[in-house]
Amino acid sequence: MSPPKISRQYLLPAGRKDGYGNLTIVEVEVPKLKVTEVLVKVHAASLQYRDLSRANEFYGGLKGREVIPGSDMAGEVISVGEDVTEWKVGDRVCANFCPTHLYGDATDTTLEGALGGVVPGVLTEYRSFPSQSLVRIPAHFSYQQAATLPCAALTAYNALHGRKQIKAGDTVLILGTGGVSIWALQFAVTSGATVIVTSSSDEKLKIAQRLGAKHLINYRNIPDWEEEVLKLTNGVGVDHVVEVGGQGTLYKSIKSARIGGSVAVIGILSQSDFPKDIFHVVIYRAIELRGILIGSVALFRDMVRLIEANPEKTTPVIDKVFTFEDGVAAYAHLESQKHVGKIVIQVSKD
Numbered sequence: 001m002s003p004p005k006i007s008r009q010y011l012l013p014a015g016r017k018d019g020y021g022n023l024t025i026v027e028v029e030v031p032k033l034k035v036t037e038v039l040v041k042v043h044a045a046s047l048q049y050r051d052l053s054r055a056n057e058f059y060g061g062l063k064g065r066e067v068i069p070g071s072d073m074a075g076e077v078i079s080v081g082e083d084v085t086e087w088k089v090g091d092r093v094c095a096n097f098c099p100t101h102l103y104g105d106a107t108d109t110t111l112e113g114a115l116g117g118v119v120p121g122v123l124t125e126y127r128s129f130p131s132q133s134l135v136r137i138p139a140h141f142s143y144q145q146a147a148t149l150p151c152a153a154l155t156a157y158n159a160l161h162g163r164k165q166i167k168a169g170d171t172v173l174i175l176g177t178g179g180v181s182i183w184a185l186q187f188a189v190t191s192g193a194t195v196i197v198t199s200s201s202d203e204k205l206k207i208a209q210r211l212g213a214k215h216l217i218n219y220r221n222i223p224d225w226e227e228e229v230l231k232l233t234n235g236v237g238v239d240h241v242v243e244v245g246g247q248g249t250l251y252k253s254i255k256s257a258r259i260g261g262s263v264a265v266i267g268i269l270s271q272s273d274f275p276k277d278i279f280h281v282v283i284y285r286a287i288e289l290r291g292i293l294i295g296s297v298a299l300f301r302d303m304v305r306l307i308e309a310n311p312e313k314t315t316p317v318i319d320k321v322f323t324f325e326d327g328v329a330a331y332a333h334l335e336s337q338k339h340v341g342k343i344v345i346q347v348s349k350d
């Protein structure tokens with residue numbers, strides 16, 4: 001295959017007044033590869049809540065800037081720089097969300113390099129990546145399935161396996177049924193945990209049940225869902241909480257955890273005032289609150305091992321696939337919050 005010269009890619013122009021409604025497809029030249037880089041033909045990408053926030057300007061830092069969106073892609077290596085030894089043409093890869101976050105904790109520098117922010121993203125047909133930022137995708141995954149991994153799956157994996165490791169027999173509370181939450185459900189079930197899922201919808205809860213959730217709570221019908229969690233755990237509380245709701249749910253999540261339990265603080269989807277006794281609850285129940293920031297290349301590789309060892313329990317849940325040209329509709333579907341799992345965009349025809 002001769003090297004492509006042009007890549008079609010999405011652009012969010014500066015000064016966008018209609019948020020993601022201003023997304024446009026532009027043609028750009030494919031840049032010349034550096035010696036340590038790999039050129040990837042992007043087959044599929046998935047959308048994150050962050051992409052919506054960026055487009056609608058309620059995610060700090062990029063107000064008024066031009067953005068090439070998208071952090072998550074899966075694709076095929078089509079050429080390699082002359083110093084690259086670990087990849088060859090035809091390899092199937094994802095790029096890590098923060099390409100230079102190779103292992104351990106993130107740093108300010110690795111975070112600045114996050115894809116789809118200040119650094120151009122992956123909603124493009126061809127993109128070069130530093131060779132060390134790439135991870136081999138699970139052998140049995142399609143590109144669409146693999147595109148769900150870099151942000152949502154790795155964040156969920158980090159929440160449960162990153163530091164305080166989940167054990168078989170643990171009880172895990174998972175909030176919601178979006179991209180991060182469904183992957184957390186699958187990793188928790190794969191690890192032999194008992195899983196409680198909350199959701200706004202009984203229909204979504206049925207999907208969670210099919211994926212292995214044992215207890216289901218509709219938080220619209222049961223606003224005091226933390227009390228229900230305590231009942232389900234004989235008053236003890238859960239070992240781990242995967243907390244994506246933010247201000248409006250954090251207090252309840254903390255009250256749902258057992259003494260010494262952990263709460264992985266991941267998302268900000270709701271607003272509310274914290275009750276004053278939140279500090280007492282954290283201290284007197286010895287709760288471990290841990291902010292999660294996606295994950296490293298090393299953690300991504302560990303996650304792929306877990307997925308390949310448990311293919312029957314880790315099939316990605318893809319709510320809907322959109323064509324590349326239908327990017328605005330894909331964002332609108334994400335905004336509707338009707339989805340379960342991930343929303344995928346087919347970037348190049350396979």
Ligand SMILES: NC(=O)c1ccc[n+]([C@@H]2O[C@H](COP(=O)([O-])OP(=O)(O)OC[C@H]3O[C@@H](n4cnc5c(N)ncnc54)[C@H](OP(=O)(O)O)[C@@H]3O)[C@@H](O)[C@H]2O)c1
Pocket residue numbers: 048049050151152155175176177178179180181198199200201204244245248249265266267268269270292293294334337339341
């Ligand atoms: N820290 C990190 O590294 C990291 C990484 C990825 C994502 N995030 C953040 O995590 C959050 C979730 O991301 P995502 O990609 O999974 O989003 P998503 O796919 O849009 O899913 C969000 C889900 O959360 C539930 N939800 C919405 N509003 C809620 C509320 N007020 N209270 C409780 N649940 C609510 C909904 O499920 P139900 O209808 O079933 O309730 C919804 O489907 C976002 O804030 C995102 O920015 C953080």
